[in-house]
Amino acid sequence: MSAVMTTPGHEAADDVLLTASADGQAQLLTPGALEFLAGLHRRFEPLRQRRLAERLERQRGFDAGRLPDFRDDTRAIRDGDWKVAPLPDALRNRRVEITGPVDPKMVINALNSGANCFMADFEDSTSPTWANLVLGQRVLRKAVAGTLDWMAPDGARHYTLRPFEEQAVLLVRPRGWHLEEKHVLVDGQPMSASLFDLGVFAFHNAAALAAKDRGPYFYLPKLECMEEAALWNDVFDDVEQALGLPAGQMKATVLIETLPAAFEMDEILHALRGRIVGLNCGRWDYIFSYIKTLRAHPDRVLPERGQVTMDQSFLRAYSELLIQTCHRRGAHAMGGMAAQIPISGDAAANDAALAKVRADKLREVRAGHDGTWVAHPALIPLARTVFDERMPTSHQQHVTRDDVCVGQADLLRAPIGTVTRAGFDNNVEVCVRYLAAWLDGNGCVPIHWLMEDAATAEIARTQLWQWLHHERIAKAAGNPQAGPLHLDDGEPIDFALLERALIGLPGRLADRMKLPGASRINEAIGMLDRLCGAEVLEDFLTVPAYRRLD
Structure with a gap:
C-alpha cells in the first residue's frame, strides 16, 4: 500500500489513502x-x-x-x-x-x-x-x-x-x-x-x-x-x-x-x-x-x-x-x-x-x-x-x-423456450471472451456483431449456472424426482457438457491471440468454471473479477 498521494506543495486530506497511481491523478484528486x-x-x-x-x-x-x-x-x-x-x-x-x-x-x-x-x-x-x-x-x-x-x-x-x-x-x-x-x-x-x-x-x-x-x-x-x-x-x-x-x-x-x-x-x-x-x-x-x-x-x-x-x-x-x-x-x-x-x-x-x-x-x-x-x-x-x-x-x-x-x-411469468447446443456454447464463449477483455481493461466488447457489456455477460453467466444447478435446486424445492435440464437435442445440461465447452473453446476461437484480452483467456476460463460450479450463485461477476484488477 503506497503513501498518501498529494499534489506538490499541498497536504493530503486527513485519513484518505490512495493505493495506486495513474497519469494526471494529482490534478484530479486534489x-x-x-x-x-x-x-x-x-x-x-x-x-x-x-x-x-x-x-x-x-x-x-x-x-x-x-x-x-x-x-x-x-x-x-x-x-x-x-x-x-x-x-x-x-x-x-x-x-x-x-x-x-x-x-x-x-x-x-x-x-x-x-x-x-x-x-x-x-x-x-x-x-x-x-x-x-x-x-x-x-x-x-x-x-x-x-x-x-x-x-x-x-x-x-x-x-x-x-x-x-x-x-x-x-x-x-x-x-x-x-x-x-x-x-x-x-x-x-x-x-x-x-x-x-x-x-x-x-x-x-x-x-x-x-x-x-x-x-x-x-x-x-x-x-x-x-x-x-x-x-x-x-x-x-x-x-x-x-x-x-x-x-x-x-x-x-x-x-x-x-x-x-x-x-x-x-x-x-x-x-x-x-x-x-x-x-x-x-x-x-x-x-x-x-x-x-x-x-x-x-x-x-x-x-x-x-x-x-x-x-x-x-x-x-x-x-x-x-x-x-x-x-x-x-x-x-x-x-x-x-x-x-x-x-x-x-x-x-x-x-x-x-x-x-x-x-x-x-x-x-x-x-x-x-x-x-x-x-x-x-x-x-x-x-x-x-x-x-x-x-x-x-x-x-x-x-x-x-x-x-x-x-x-x-412480471414473474417465465417464458417458454429451449436451450440449443449453439446457445449453450455461445453463453460460454461470451462469458469467457468478455471476462478476459474486462480483466485486461476493456469493458465493452463486440462479439458476433453484438455489443457485449457486463450486463449481457451476466445473462450468459447466470443462465449457465441456472441450467447446470436446476436438478439440485428442484430437489431442494421439494421435487425429489427432478432430473437435469436437457438441450433441445436431448443431451443433459451437466458439468460434463460445461467442461467440454470450456476445453474446446480456445480451439474454436479464430485468431485467438488477436482478440481483446487474449492473454487472459485461460484465466477467464478458470474463473467461469469456478463461478458455474459454486453452490451459491455469485451476485455479480464483477465483484470477484475486480479483485484481479490493478
Missing part, C-alpha cells in the same frame, strides 16, 4: 477533492451498508420461496396523486441516446454523434482499472470545459469536439451501490464506487454544467427499492449544499434493471421526485436480475438468451408498466438498448441486423416510450427516423397507457 470525497464516505457509508444488508435479507426471503410483489406499506404512494418536478429544457427531448465507456475517442464521437444525449458509463461498459477511472474523469472534465481532443495513435486523424450547442447532452452513470473503490481508502475503509464516481465528477464539473443549464445529470444503476433511491436523493442534497448549487439542480434518471425495482417504480419516482426526470428499461440487467432473484425457483428457468426478447410477456409487462407509471407522474419512459451493431463485409447480414433494430425501436415508440438507446453511432439515424415518424412532439407523456393492467404474475 486535497480539496479528497476532503470532499472523505465527507461523502463518512456521511453515507453506514447507510449504504444498511441498504446492502437489506438486499441480502430480501434475497434470503426469495431463496426461501417468497416471490417479489408490490409493497403493502407503500400503497398510499402508488395510489396518490402527485407528480415529479418539471423536467429541465435540456432533457425534454431524449428520443435517441447513445451510451458507451469513458475513453477519449468514445466520448468525442458520442458527443459529436447527433444523438440527443450521451450516457458516459463508468459502470457496465468500463472495466474499472484505476487507470481507466482516472482517465475517464479527466476526459469528462475536459469535455465539459470544451478542450477535449484525441489523436489516433498512427497520427492519421485528430478528433475534436463540435461546438457546445451541437453536442449531445451529457449524462454520467456511476457504478452501483454494491461496488467498492479499493484504490481510495477513507479511515482505512474502501470507498463506495458510486460515491467516488459521482463525487469526483460533480466536484470538478457541477458548477460549469449548472452555468450552462446542463445539469449535472446522472443515470443511476441497479437500484432495488425506494430506500436505495432515497439514499441517492440524500447524496444529491448533500453534494448540492457542499458545492453551492441550487436545490434540485442535479437531475437523475433511474434504470429499472432489477426485478425488485419493477415492483417499486412509483416509490422510486417518489423518493427522487424533486430531481428525477425518468426511468429507463435496462433490459439486459433486468433479465440478469430475474435469473438471480429467482435462482431458487425451479419453475422460473429462462430459455437461451436469444429467445428472451422484449416480445416475451414478462418483459412486455415490465416495459408497459414503466411507461404507464412514468407518464402518470410526469417523467420520461426511456426505452432500452438494442445490442446489434453494424456488420461490415456482409450486406445481407447487416440488413438483417438493422431490421431487428428497426423493429425494436418501432415497438418502443408505438408502446409509448419517450426515447431509446443505441450502442453505435451508425444506428442513430435509424432510431431517429423511427421516432421522428411516430413521435412528432419532443416526448409522448400524453400517451397514458390506461389500458395497461400489470400484476405480480405478469
Whole structure:
C-alpha cells in the first residue's frame, strides 16, 4: 500500500489513502477533492451498508420461496396523486441516446454523434482499472470545459469536439451501490464506487454544467427499492449544499434493471421526485436480475438468451408498466438498448441486423416510450427516423397507457423456450471472451456483431449456472424426482457438457491471440468454471473479477 498521494506543495486530506497511481491523478484528486470525497464516505457509508444488508435479507426471503410483489406499506404512494418536478429544457427531448465507456475517442464521437444525449458509463461498459477511472474523469472534465481532443495513435486523424450547442447532452452513470473503490481508502475503509464516481465528477464539473443549464445529470444503476433511491436523493442534497448549487439542480434518471425495482417504480419516482426526470428499461440487467432473484425457483428457468426478447410477456409487462407509471407522474419512459451493431463485409447480414433494430425501436415508440438507446453511432439515424415518424412532439407523456393492467404474475411469468447446443456454447464463449477483455481493461466488447457489456455477460453467466444447478435446486424445492435440464437435442445440461465447452473453446476461437484480452483467456476460463460450479450463485461477476484488477 503506497503513501498518501498529494499534489506538490499541498497536504493530503486527513485519513484518505490512495493505493495506486495513474497519469494526471494529482490534478484530479486534489486535497480539496479528497476532503470532499472523505465527507461523502463518512456521511453515507453506514447507510449504504444498511441498504446492502437489506438486499441480502430480501434475497434470503426469495431463496426461501417468497416471490417479489408490490409493497403493502407503500400503497398510499402508488395510489396518490402527485407528480415529479418539471423536467429541465435540456432533457425534454431524449428520443435517441447513445451510451458507451469513458475513453477519449468514445466520448468525442458520442458527443459529436447527433444523438440527443450521451450516457458516459463508468459502470457496465468500463472495466474499472484505476487507470481507466482516472482517465475517464479527466476526459469528462475536459469535455465539459470544451478542450477535449484525441489523436489516433498512427497520427492519421485528430478528433475534436463540435461546438457546445451541437453536442449531445451529457449524462454520467456511476457504478452501483454494491461496488467498492479499493484504490481510495477513507479511515482505512474502501470507498463506495458510486460515491467516488459521482463525487469526483460533480466536484470538478457541477458548477460549469449548472452555468450552462446542463445539469449535472446522472443515470443511476441497479437500484432495488425506494430506500436505495432515497439514499441517492440524500447524496444529491448533500453534494448540492457542499458545492453551492441550487436545490434540485442535479437531475437523475433511474434504470429499472432489477426485478425488485419493477415492483417499486412509483416509490422510486417518489423518493427522487424533486430531481428525477425518468426511468429507463435496462433490459439486459433486468433479465440478469430475474435469473438471480429467482435462482431458487425451479419453475422460473429462462430459455437461451436469444429467445428472451422484449416480445416475451414478462418483459412486455415490465416495459408497459414503466411507461404507464412514468407518464402518470410526469417523467420520461426511456426505452432500452438494442445490442446489434453494424456488420461490415456482409450486406445481407447487416440488413438483417438493422431490421431487428428497426423493429425494436418501432415497438418502443408505438408502446409509448419517450426515447431509446443505441450502442453505435451508425444506428442513430435509424432510431431517429423511427421516432421522428411516430413521435412528432419532443416526448409522448400524453400517451397514458390506461389500458395497461400489470400484476405480480405478469412480471414473474417465465417464458417458454429451449436451450440449443449453439446457445449453450455461445453463453460460454461470451462469458469467457468478455471476462478476459474486462480483466485486461476493456469493458465493452463486440462479439458476433453484438455489443457485449457486463450486463449481457451476466445473462450468459447466470443462465449457465441456472441450467447446470436446476436438478439440485428442484430437489431442494421439494421435487425429489427432478432430473437435469436437457438441450433441445436431448443431451443433459451437466458439468460434463460445461467442461467440454470450456476445453474446446480456445480451439474454436479464430485468431485467438488477436482478440481483446487474449492473454487472459485461460484465466477467464478458470474463473467461469469456478463461478458455474459454486453452490451459491455469485451476485455479480464483477465483484470477484475486480479483485484481479490493478
